[in-house]
Amino acid sequence: MAPVIKTEKITHIYSAGTVFEHTALSDVSFEALRGEYIGIIGHTGSGKSTFIQTLNGLIRPTSGTVFFDGTDIRQSKERTRDIRFKVGLVFQYPEYQLFEETVFNDIAFGPKNMGLNAHEVAERVREAAGFVGLREDDLEKSPFELSGGLRRRAAIAGVIAMRPEVLIADEPTAGLDPAGSSEIIANIGAYRRSTGATIIIVTHSMEEIAQNADRVTVFDGGRIVMDAPPAAAFSRSDELSAMGLGVPAATAIANRLRARGLPIAGGIITADGLRAALRELRRGAGSA
Amino acid sequence: MPVVYSAQRGAADAVLRAEGLVFSYKPREGELPPRVLDGVDLSVWRGQLVAVLGHNGSGKSTLARHFNALLAPVCGRVLVDGMDTSDEKLTLDIRRHVGMVFQNPDNQIVASVVEEDVAFAPENLGYPSDEIRARVDGALRTVGMYEYAKHAPHLLSGGQKQRVAIAGVLAMEPKCVVFDEPTAMLDPRGRESVVNIIRSLCDDLGVTVVLITHHMEEAILADRIVVMSEGRVVMDGRPREIFTQPDALQGYGLGVPETVSLLRGLREDGFDVPLGALTADECADAIMTAVGGAVLSGCENGDVAD
Numbered sequence: 001m002a003p004v005i006k007t008e009k010i011t012h013i014y015s016a017g018t019v020f021e022h023t024a025l026s027d028v029s030f031e032a033l034r035g036e037y038i039g040i041i042g043h044t045g046s047g048k049s050t051f052i053q054t055l056n057g058l059i060r061p062t063s064g065t066v067f068f069d070g071t072d073i074r075q076s077k078e079r080t081r082d083i084r085f086k087v088g089l090v091f092q093y094p095e096y097q098l099f100e101e102t103v104f105n106d107i108a109f110g111p112k113n114m115g116l117n118a119h120e121v122a123e124r125v126r127e128a129a130g131f132v133g134l135r136e137d138d139l140e141k142s143p144f145e146l147s148g149g150l151r152r153r154a155a156i157a158g159v160i161a162m163r164p165e166v167l168i169a170d171e172p173t174a175g176l177d178p179a180g181s182s183e184i185i186a187n188i189g190a191y192r193r194s195t196g197a198t199i200i201i202v203t204h205s206m207e208e209i210a211q212n213a214d215r216v217t218v219f220d221g222g223r224i225v226m227d228a229p230p231a232a233a234f235s236r237s238d239e240l241s242a243m244g245l246g247v248p249a250a251t252a253i254a255n256r257l258r259a260r261g262l263p264i265a266g267g268i269i270t271a272d273g274l275r276a277a278l279r280e281l282r283r284g285a286g287s288a
Numbered sequence: 289m290p291v292v293y294s295a296q297r298g299a300a301d302a303v304l305r306a307e308g309l310v311f312s313y314k315p316r317e318g319e320l321p322p323r324v325l326d327g328v329d330l331s332v333w334r335g336q337l338v339a340v341l342g343h344n345g346s347g348k349s350t351l352a353r354h355f356n357a358l359l360a361p362v363c364g365r366v367l368v369d370g371m372d373t374s375d376e377k378l379t380l381d382i383r384r385h386v387g388m389v390f391q392n393p394d395n396q397i398v399a400s401v402v403e404e405d406v407a408f409a410p411e412n413l414g415y416p417s418d419e420i421r422a423r424v425d426g427a428l429r430t431v432g433m434y435e436y437a438k439h440a441p442h443l444l445s446g447g448q449k450q451r452v453a454i455a456g457v458l459a460m461e462p463k464c465v466v467f468d469e470p471t472a473m474l475d476p477r478g479r480e481s482v483v484n485i486i487r488s489l490c491d492d493l494g495v496t497v498v499l500i501t502h503h504m505e506e507a508i509l510a511d512r513i514v515v516m517s518e519g520r521v522v523m524d525g526r527p528r529e530i531f532t533q534p535d536a537l538q539g540y541g542l543g544v545p546e547t548v549s550l551l552r553g554l555r556e557d558g559f560d561v562p563l564g565a566l567t568a569d570e571c572a573d574a575i576m577t578a579v580g581g582a583v584l585s586g587c588e589n590g591d592v593a594d
Contacts, residue, residue, distance in 0.1 A: 043475040044445045175472040177343040178543035244477030249546030256572035271550040
């Protein structure tokens with residue numbers, strides 16, 4: 001299958017030629033398939049935020065090319081503009097960017113910009129609100145009347161309303177309580193299931209990746225240093241912790257059990273996986 | 289509701305004390321003010337690290353803002369070392385007693401050089417310059433940022449900036465520090481460094497700490513956990529007591545640490561493990577005790593592959 005998004009050796013240098021010159025990305029080549037769910041991890045300054053902004057053309061890399069559906073997103077002005085709608089980007093703490101008088105108008109901002117008529121815009125707003133669990137009466141409220149969690153979901157709905165084929169979110173659950181976080185993750189999952197969109201999520205939660213992602217891409221020092229299914233990536237605990245990153249709790253516990261002499265297989269990333277492994281061991285011991 | 293520590297101590301030991309605290313923000317015309325805090329009674333004892341958990345909107349940040357007189361109660365009262373926060377004459381004293389660290393370090397840093405930022409409060413308090421120097425150096429050492437004294441804050445990582453913000457509060461030598469989700473915007477490395485500093489403030493400097501957080505893993509390190517919901521304190525106990533009540537926590541929109549949810553699942557599977565093994569090491573030990581013996585002897589018989 002051809003990738004929906006592809007970067008070819010992109011390098012990005014901030015403030016090139018000044019004393020503040022800083023290489024944020026070097027030679028990053030990456031591909032995402034349609035419908036794939038990709039988790040991006042890396043500590044502050046690893047380049048991940050710069051990277052996701054190159055994917056919808058917000059940042060033009062110093063060198064290298066970004067492709068959408070096989071064509072350069074910089075091929076023409078129209079193309080670059082079109083990409084903003086096809087590759088939706090949800091920033092960190094997006095609720096601070098709500099500015100319209102009503103939640104409806106805020107969600108409608110993107111579809112209006114796409115040039116849709118009022119009827120189509122309303123349809124998009126209702127559809128997007130549905131994905132994030134906003135009620136009809138919430139739409140007429142001021143964004144500031146909503147709780148923090150709902151405000152975040154309204155902001156995500158504003159991006160979903162453009163029906164992006166790739167939905168990118170930068171730490172969409174940061175600062176939310178556990179219930180609010182699971183709702184957002186479920187909303188994004190629902191959007192993916194019903195549209196087949198590709199999801200790219202930047203997160204610090206290894207649990208979130210273990211549960212949802214097909215692949216995890218690890219950034220360090222402006223490069224992709226790992227790009228593998230979660231089970232394979234998290235089996236490299238030592239390398240991850242050297243980069244200041246962790247592994248899911250289930251993996252950490254499985255590692256400790258192995259160190260204590262229990263013959264637990266590798267690749268465990270969820271509590272369910274560890275439970276199954278322990279049940280398996282008990283069966284083996286029982287038959288001894 | 290298990291209430292810890294309250295029976296055996298007198299009011300005088302409480303650094304922070306809320307009594308029948310009720311608070312509502314100014315309502316819109318014609319509306320009844322919703323009570324953000326609805327009768328909070330809470331004493332925080334000297335030298336304790338108390339984590340406050342609660343879903344978004346449960347009132348925990350509003351409570352935190354009462355502890356250094358950023359907000360004043362509508363009913364009831366809040367005492368800081370016996371000083372009533374509603375008495376405006378005491379506000380400055382109270383703010384010297386209780387430092388606050390917020391979520392976003394960018395909003396708390398005012399100067400363009402790290403050490404100047406940390407010196408901001410003691411300078412305002414009018415201390416002599418050698419005293420200020422000593423306080424700034426001491427505070428920067430405590431947070432491990434002494435080497436960055438001459439650096440520009442905006443070029444630091446989020447975790448480093450947050451440590452500078454903490455140093456700025458410590459330079460006032462407060463008896464108590466209230467942290468309002470101090471790690472929400474940090475990466476795992478920054479989070480770990482800030483959490484370690486918070487624990488050491490308590491253990492090494494005897495500072496009383498209130499830590500508002502959404503991270504159950506951070507709350508494990510506290511001496512005591514207070515759970516808030518709908519403006520009230522609904523659970524209060526040691527981490528082991530609180531986290532072994534997963535159903536109650538879920539009812540309040542909270543979760544349990546990953547360790548507890550694993551142990552809970554293992555109990556469903558018929559393994560005899562305790563729920564209260566909160567850290568990864570404790571959890572691994574508990575699992576070894578419950579399943580290790582049988583499995584390892586099975587291994588010796590050569591029946592377990594790999």
